[in-house]
Amino acid sequence: MTLPLAARVSRLGVEGAFDVLARARALEAQGRNIIHLEIGEPDFETPPHVIEAGKRALDEGWTHYGPTQGDPELRAAIAQRTAATHGITVDPAEICITPGAKPVLFFSMLALVEPDDEVIYPNPGFPIYESLIRFCRATPVPVPLVESRGFSFDLDILRDKLSPRTRLIILNSPQNPTGGVIPAADIRALADLICDRDLMVLSDEIYARIYFGDEPPLSIASLPGMQRKTIICDGFSKLYAMTGWRLGYGIMPVPLIEAVNKLMVNSNSCTASFTQRAGIAALTGPQDSCDQMVAEFRRRRDAFCAGLNTIQGFRCPIPDGAFYAFPNITGTGRRSKELADALLQEAGVACLSGTAFGDYGEGYLRFSIANSLPRLMEAVERIKQVVR
Numbered sequence: 001m002t003l004p005l006a007a008r009v010s011r012l013g014v015e016g017a018f019d020v021l022a023r024a025r026a027l028e029a030q031g032r033n034i035i036h037l038e039i040g041e042p043d044f045e046t047p048p049h050v051i052e053a054g055k056r057a058l059d060e061g062w063t064h065y066g067p068t069q070g071d072p073e074l075r076a077a078i079a080q081r082t083a084a085t086h087g088i089t090v091d092p093a094e095i096c097i098t099p100g101a102k103p104v105l106f107f108s109m110l111a112l113v114e115p116d117d118e119v120i121y122p123n124p125g126f127p128i129y130e131s132l133i134r135f136c137r138a139t140p141v142p143v144p145l146v147e148s149r150g151f152s153f154d155l156d157i158l159r160d161k162l163s164p165r166t167r168l169i170i171l172n173s174p175q176n177p178t179g180g181v182i183p184a185a186d187i188r189a190l191a192d193l194i195c196d197r198d199l200m201v202l203s204d205e206i207y208a209r210i211y212f213g214d215e216p217p218l219s220i221a222s223l224p225g226m227q228r229k230t231i232i233c234d235g236f237s238k239l240y241a242m243t244g245w246r247l248g249y250g251i252m253p254v255p256l257i258e259a260v261n262k263l264m265v266n267s268n269s270c271t272a273s274f275t276q277r278a279g280i281a282a283l284t285g286p287q288d289s290c291d292q293m294v295a296e297f298r299r300r301r302d303a304f305c306a307g308l309n310t311i312q313g314f315r316c317p318i319p320d321g322a323f324y325a326f327p328n329i330t331g332t333g334r335r336s337k338e339l340a341d342a343l344l345q346e347a348g349v350a351c352l353s354g355t356a357f358g359d360y361g362e363g364y365l366r367f368s369i370a371n372s373l374p375r376l377m378e379a380v381e382r383i384k385q386v387v388r
């Protein structure tokens, strides 16, 4: 019997990383040695004081339902942190806590976007954006990211894509999959372009503190008049290596918070209480493990990208943030998906085709550098064998 599913489910996309992980694990089960460079998850442990805080919270009885919008103490800590990083005043009433950052993307889009609205988003980009736009029956309007501009957008192209139907613009900096950071001048120019328009910006800042330049990436919410038009999506998954704890947050105007609260009540009720206590420890405790992780990512980035640049047909720009390398492989004469499949099958190197992030990802591969330096360098050698 075929089970008839609601049509809306067919509009949802998936994340290529999980597919490749499953295929890589199947090869491992056959005894193959696989170097995992596919999944976007830090290969570090959650800082010990955060784990301790989580355990203590369980012992203290933080095992019950909590407020839908999130633990007030955690929201206050986030408000304080955001004041320091963004130079803006955030009321804890403008913050909601969610199980991971993804629900902030999902709920804010569900709350804002009507069928036939247009949503501008980066391509190549995090595949969930396009999936959610389609789920909402809105029109996806991709803006290509340009390698020669450090994978920022071309403002003229973006201007052309704006229309009276544009409801939302999604920004992601530092970016998945390219590691690009949008230059502050581009953010300022974009703010000038849209400040008088009736639209919102969804600023996905999950990699905001994983950057390698001298200046932190500029958030559009920091610019005059833009906070009321911006949804900041952030969380603990990447910076505090807490992917499995499921802890994220959104900062947005109160009317939108109220809509997101309703969506939370209808889906999760609340985010896990003890996880949120661990989040308070993460924000208010020592930050040295984050600094060490970023320093290690920088070391790996330098060595791995240099290695990739020695492979015939590869050209790897040096990413300014996040923990991905996104080499241009057009010089190999091969298509991205075909090469990614060959690397997995023949070299045992699991990576993603650039097309897993949209059509403009053709000609690129994405490698996560969340693996040890020796394994990354071994991957370079294995790739060389296949490409030769």
Ligand code: PLP
Pocket: 040, 099, 100, 101, 102, 103, 126, 172, 175, 176, 204, 206, 235, 236, 237, 243, 247, 248
């Ligand atoms: N946004 C981007 C750009 C990401 O790369 C990810 C995770 O890979 C997320 C959001 C989701 O983060 P979380 O695991 O906290 O839901």
